[in-house]
Each structure stands twice: as C-alpha cells, then as structure tokens.
Amino acid sequence: MRGFLLKNLRLKLISLAFAFALWFFVAGQSSTELGIMAPLGYKGIPKDMVMTSAPFGEVEVRVTGPRFLVNNLESSRIIAELDLSGAKEGTNNYRVPSKDVSVPMGVRVSRVVPGVVEVHMERLVEVELPVRVRFHGKAAPGFRITGVAVSPRTVTASVLAKDAPGLAGVYTKPVDVSGLDESASVSAALDAPEPEFMNISAYNVTVRITGTSER
Numbered sequence: 001m002r003g004f005l006l007k008n009l010r011l012k013l014i015s016l017a018f019a020f021a022l023w024f025f026v027a028g029q030s031s032t033e034l035g036i037m038a039p040l041g042y043k044g045i046p047k048d049m050v051m052t053s054a055p056f057g058e059v060e061v062r063v064t065g066p067r068f069l070v071n072n073l074e075s076s077r078i079i080a081e082l083d084l085s086g087a088k089e090g091t092n093n094y095r096v097p098s099k100d101v102s103v104p105m106g107v108r109v110s111r112v113v114p115g116v117v118e119v120h121m122e123r124l125v126e127v128e129l130p131v132r133v134r135f136h137g138k139a140a141p142g143f144r145i146t147g148v149a150v151s152p153r154t155v156t157a158s159v160l161a162k163d164a165p166g167l168a169g170v171y172t173k174p175v176d177v178s179g180l181d182e183s184a185s186v187s188a189a190l191d192a193p194e195p196e197f198m199n200i201s202a203y204n205v206t207v208r209i210t211g212t213s214e215r
Contacts, residue, residue, distance in 0.1 A: 032067045033110060035060045038078040040096070040117070044085030050160070050195065051084070053120040059096060065107040077104050082117060089123045123161040124198065128154050130169040131205050133188065137178030139211065145177070147210040157192065157200040170197065175207055183210040 037058045045051060061078050063070060079102040082094055094117045098109040131150045139145055155170060172188040185208045192200050 031064055032070050033062060033064045034070045034073070035062050035113070036073065036075050036078055037061075038075055038080050038101070041079065041081045042084055042119075043081050044083045046085065046087060046121075048124050049084075049087060049089070049121045050124055050198065051119060052122045052160075052195065053118075055114075055117055059117075060113040061101055061103075062110045062113065063103060063107050064110050069104070069106050073104065073107060078102065080112065082119070084119065084121075087119065087121045089121055092119045092121060093117070094119060124158045125161045125164050126156055126158050127164050127167060128156050129167060130154050131190070132169045132171045133207055134171050134174045134191075136174035136176045139177050140179050140181035142214045143181045143211050144214060145180075145209060145211040147208075149208040149210075151206045151208070152202060155190070155201045155205075158198040159196065163196065170200075172205060172207065175209075177209065180209065180211070181213065183208075185209070 038061045040055070040057065040059045042051065042054070059080055061080060063073065063078075080096055081100050081102075082096055083100060084092075084094075095115060096112040096117060098112070101109045101112065103109055131153060133148055133150060150172075157170070159167060171191050173191045175186060175188050185206055187204055188207050189204050190200065190202070192203070
C-alpha cells in the first residue's frame with residue numbers, strides 16, 4: 001500500500017498543486033451575471049397526450065458565477081428541459097425551474113426568461129378507420145372497373161379526441177387509373193398527415209382493381 005502511494009509521488013503532488021491553484025484562481029474571481037440563449041426541450045409527455053402548441057425555440061438562461069467561467073461559457077453546454085409528465089388536457093402554464101437547467105460545474109442559474117411557458121395539450125384516442133380509395137384519370141376505352149378491394153381494409157390510428165367523431169375513414173392518395181385496360185394490383189400511400197393522424201398502423205395499402213373489357 002505504501003509503495004502504491006509513493007509511486008509517481010512527484011507527479012501527484014504537481015497535479016494536486018495545479019488543482020489548488022486553479023481553484024484559488026476561480027474562487028478569487030469576481031462574480032458576474034450573463035444571459036445566454038439556450039434551446040428549450042420537453043420531456044415526460046404523457047402517452048395519451050400530444051402537444052399542439054408551445055413556444056418551440058429558445059429561452060434566456062441567466063447564469064452567475066466567476067467571471068472566467070461565465071465569459072467562456074458556450075450555449076451548447078446549457079440544456080433547458082421542461083417536464084410535462086403532470087400535464088393536463090388544455091392549457092398548462094409552467095415555470096422552468098433552475099433545477100431543470102443543466103449548466104457546467106461552478107456556474108449557477110439565477111433565472112429563466114420568460115418566467116412562464118404556456119403549453120397546450122390535447123388528448124389522444126385510438127380509432128379504427130376504413131380505408132377509402134381515391135382515383136385519378138380514366139380507364140382505357142372499353143374497360144370498365146367493376147370492383148375495388150383494399151388490403152388492409154381498415155387501419156388503426158391515434159387521433160385528437162375532439163376530431164374522432166367527424167372521421168369517417170382515411171383516404172389513399174390518388175391512384176392513377178389512366179389508360180388501365182386490365183385488372184391490376186397497385187400499392188397506394190395513405191393520405192394521413194400529422195397531426196390529424198398519429199401512430200397509424202399502416203402507411204401503404206394494396207389496392208386490387210378488377211374490371212371487364214367491353215371490346
């Protein structure tokens with residue numbers, strides 16, 4: 001044990017002296033305050049909720065500390081996060097507490113501007129919706145479309161609770177049948193933009209078009 005402590009003793013003493021010198025240098029500096037713009041992030045959003053409006057962007061973080069540390073502080077080292085785990089449906093007003101702002105050691109957060117952040121939350125519900133096909137163009141002369149089948153026939157999606165009663169189905173993007181002269185199967189993307197549709201079970205379906213030729 002004694003040999004381990006004495007090993008590289010000179011190097012250890014130099015390192016210790018350097019650490020004390022740096023501490024005295026920082027501690028001896030006069031304290032100053034500075035405002036730094038930092039990105040505002042969100043965490044803990046409830047699974048059955050979605051954020052429909054919030055001040056995405058930056059907040060001003062006022063920090064205090066030794067002049068040497070504050071003047072050399074980079075905005076990328078400051079992280080402000082708002083915990084939304086207790087959010088309710090509707091408008092929520094939050095303060096960004098100092099404890100939710102991450103800053104380097106030796107620097108303290110004095111306040112965050114704006115003092116209050118307004119976040120609007122909507123409740124999500126899961127619905128099962130039939131897939132409806134939109135067509136574009138006209139089949140070839142003499143060919144008549146007699147049937148359309150979709151696989152899968154229905155999809156499940158998370159939608160805003162307030163919008164659910166008015167949803168009769170989800171449509172495909174227009175399927176072009178211009179010049180079609182025989183039965184065919186095509187892949188079609190669903191026209192399901194966010195935030196109206198979220199966590200949808202399928203984004204593409206297979207459309208089977210059958211018909212008869214009258215020529």
